[in-house]
Amino acid sequence: MTVTLLGIRHHGPGSARAVAAALAELRPDAILIEGPPEADALIPLAAHPSMRPPVALLVYADADPSRAGFWPFAEFSPEWIALRAGVGSGVPVRFIDLPVSYRFAQVPEGEQAEDGGEDQGRGAEHDDAEDQSHDEQRRGEEPHILEAKHRTDPIAALAEAAGYDDPERWWEDVVEQRADGTFTALDSFAAIADAMAAVRDFAPPEDEEREAHMRQCIREAVKAGHQRIAVVCGAFHVPALATIGPAAPDAKLLKELPKKVRTTATWVPWTHGRLSFRSGYGAGIESPGWYHHLFTAPDRVVERWLAKVAELFRAEDLPVSSAHLIEATRLADTLATLRGRTLPGLTEVTDAVQSVLCGGYDTPMALVRDKLVIGEDLGEVPPDVPVVPLAADLAKEQKRLRFQPRPGQVEAELDLRRPNDGDKSRLLHRLNILGVNWGTPARSRGTGTFKEAWALDWQPEFAVKLVEAAIWGTTVVTAASAKAADRAANAEQLAGITDVVETCLLADLPDALDPIMGLLADRAAVDTDVAHLADALPALARTLRYGDVRGTDTSTLRKVADTLVVRIALGFPQACTGLDEDGAQQMRARLDNTHQAVGLLDDPEASAQWYKAMQSVADREGMTGLLAGRAVRLLYDADKIDGDELNRRMGRALTPGVAPAEAAAWLDGVLSGGAMLLIHDPVLLGLLDRWIAGIPADSFTDVLPLLRRTFSNFEGPERRKIGELARALGGAPVAGVAAGAEAPGFDAARADRALPVVRMLLGLGAEREAADV
Structure with missing residues (x-):
């Protein structure tokens, strides 16, 4: 009997290839994988023809679905490779992590589990120390090998020992792009186990219950008579599982855990974006799109990647030629050589793309990072995956309307005169009532009330929202109606009820509208x-x-x-x-x-x-x-009221007898409708100019912020036009000044002294002299 520990890095293509090679070499009769045991019954679905990663296991508490956890898998995840290999060959596969139901039991009902899933808390998805290097770097904490206030990141420690300042780059060099040589896959895992043992000497583990449960599962597999057992787990756990030891201490430790709560598990679609660090995923990676490319590209990794970049740029009408791609390939190879790397990595390819294809600019590179380096792939799960009836009804409606979720943010414009578009609009409004904000209303580019624009962005977390909303009904219509009626009944003010009425009409919920209308009439x-x-x-x-x-x-x-x-x-x-x-x-x-x-x-x-x-x-x-x-x-x-009446009221409001602050507030009320009033009415502008000039010095500092707030609402060209008109008020008719008379403050003698110079600049001197003769 042998137990082989395969210490992996979650979501690492190099680890995935190594796991595949190790399993082919071992030919195990049992495969144990770090993951939630509550999902053991779902393991056979991993081999379903309609299952396409990225996907995730969702486990939630039956009594409170908001307490939920996700375990995502990409095509390049080592655990996914082990799942598919075991199911495909008929080998028993099971998850051996500590049941998440213990963690849910530790959290009071209605609160989120500290170790919950994506956006429901942090850490249930592969919260091993090797996945925390980037979080520590962002906090400014330098990882050390011999010091660990908390739990040292083992990958960062190994990278520092090897002279690397970036743990991601070290792992990519050593594992992700590991060239086939004299070492077998099992030799690589043995080396990783030795390195982890050295690191754990300076980093005491914090997951003793999890590792105790894993050892118990290994003991059960041995007791069941399996002879070749493969264990796929985070590399940091390998030293703790290498020596099984007696079962009594582990049993005692697990006995102290709280009583488990009832849970339900299912498969849900996931996205590459949700595998990235920037999404907040605790075990995230910097470049899921690049890792997917590394894992799936059969050969010429750099050339195929640059071809994807060219396709992306050309779709955005950015010029890219074959010469650009050739030069970028050469630059990536040269950079790898100068940096002592066997093959160009993402850093070299990115530098080459930015230099050659982007001209050094960051804006095109942002497109590459979002669309390719991270990616927008959305996985698929089989239709027969167990889900709550509400989610099944939504899937049925999406299929009927040919309105399937798509990765990333998508704009959709619906014509409500078309039956299919009208049904789509009603579906989106009903989902918004349930808190599943797949679509956000946007400004339509067209005209007419029959058009409706939406910004669509499907999030994997909506699977939990649908489970939570299932208490309102088994279909989208009945659930939305029940929740709308509840919102109206619990509205504290009348506006809350009228908002629900409007929403019910947009969502076409007549069953909810009738009782809400009665409630509205009574409250009003x-x-x-x-x-x-x-x-x-x-x-x-x-x-x-x-x-x-x-x-x-x-x-x-x-x-x-x-x-x-x-x-x-x-x-x-x-x-x-x-x-x-x-x-x-x-x-x-x-x-x-x-x-x-x-x-x-x-x-x-x-x-x-x-x-x-x-x-x-x-x-x-x-x-x-x-x-x-x-x-x-x-x-x-x-x-x-007409212009004369407006002038009269403004003149009265801006008289010296009115406090400057009160007059400024009156102006704010009049002028907030737009600047055209001042631009097209010189009388009003003159009144305003004279009032501002007459504000006492001790009151001006109090009035100035009010005036600035008023004029800040005007567009820049409008403010410039008002300034030009105010500057020219000397020649414009002003209230209280007769036509042809000089405006207040105009010095005719000073203007006359400037006239000869103006005539000379305009070439009018000779004409003036001839006219004088």
Whole structure:
């Protein structure tokens, strides 16, 4: 009986090739792999024809699906190679890591497990020390061989001992690009085991329970009568598993663990982007796309990689010729030679691409890093993989609509007049209700309310979201309806209910809409807070204006909306008085939103009620200047007051008797609608110029920030135009100055002294002398 330990680096193509060679040489009768034992029943699916990496094992607690962990596998992951080899040859395969159900039991319900999965916590996916080098480097911690405050990164320690400053580069040289020589794969694993033993002498392990459970699993395999056992695990664990020893200490240690909780496991698609360090994955790698290329390229690795770069650049209309590729290949080989490397690595290839194909610029290289070095591949799992009914219904809908997830962010524009596009839109809105934000609404490039733009970005974590949402129903429609009704029932304010109403109409959830409409009518009848009513109106107005595009019945909302407008109009002037600056800013936003909502309703009676309310806001004594000015501007834009009336009100607001700060707030309300008012009305500009010039020095520093805030909302060309007009006010008619008269501050004598020089520069001197004769 022999137990062979294959210490690997997770997601390493060199380790994957070595594992494949070692298994072919060993011909084991049992394969034990570091992974969650809860997923043992899913191992046969690894050989399914429809299973395409990258994929991940998902394990979650039945009582609280938010406590979940992912174990990702790429095509170049050593564990994946061992899975496929064992299943393909009929050899028993099992996972031997500590059951994740123990970890879930240590976390109170409703909280995330510390060792949970991707975006549900950190570390359940291969949290060995060799996977932490880049995290330590980013924190500025220099790894040492003989010192370890915590757990030294063994790969960084070995790299430093070999004279490398980059652990990734050392591993790539020694293992990932290991040329076939006199050493066999088993010899390489023996050497790695010796190195790990030396490192562990200075780095006490922190995963004693995990290693104890692995030893127990090895004992069980030996007891079952297996003669050739292969164990695939993180390299750091190899010394701890090399000597099995007595079982009693391990049994005692494991007995102290809390009681396991019930869990469920399944396979889910994964992406190369989620294998990278920058995604936050604890066992991530810098370049999953490059590693996939290393593992799958049959020969001429550099040439094939540069061909991919050329294809990418040409798709982006960037010029790349055959001469570029030849020169880049030569440069990569030369750099490898100068740096003492047997073959060009990613560093050399990247330098060559940036120098030859990118002209030294970083922008094209960012495209290469995102699309190729990291990559956007999205894996696939078989349709018969066990999932919750909600996820199965979503997959069915995606297939029916030919709307399958794609890697990376994708833009989609839907024409709601087409049945298929309409169904896609409804599906995306329903998923957003469930918290599965596959699509985010974007600005449509076209015109018309029948077009809808989405930014689609499918994330692997949505598998957990679907499990969590399964409590609401077994189909997307029923689950979204139930959750929408619950959101409306628990909404603290009226606006929350109207938002749900709008969402239900967009998602076409009639079963949820009827009871929510009754709730809306009841809450609207008893809510006396004008702010709550104003916040609720915009969603209703949008629904009434655009609901007919989707063929939905919005007649029941009209009565509620009309009632809200009347109540808002009656109470708005009073609600705008006695506010501080922050309260005035919030009420100004409600004023704008309500004004826009009334316009969407397209109801003359409602508009008349609203304009009457704004007239009261503009005329009311003691009204905050910001709101009074804003009401004046909206009335002017709606042609309810003319230019003369605006000039009169502005002249009154900017009189010396009004405090400068209050006048500045009034200006902010009037001018925030755009700069065209000042550009096209020199009278208003003159009033503003004279008021600014007359602000007392002791008040100017208090007013200046308000003015800057107002003018900062204007575009740069608009500000320049206003400045030019203000500079030319000497020749423009200004309020209180007769036509042809000199503007205040204009010195005619100084201007006359400059005229001869101007005439000479313009060549007008001779003509002037002839005219004088």
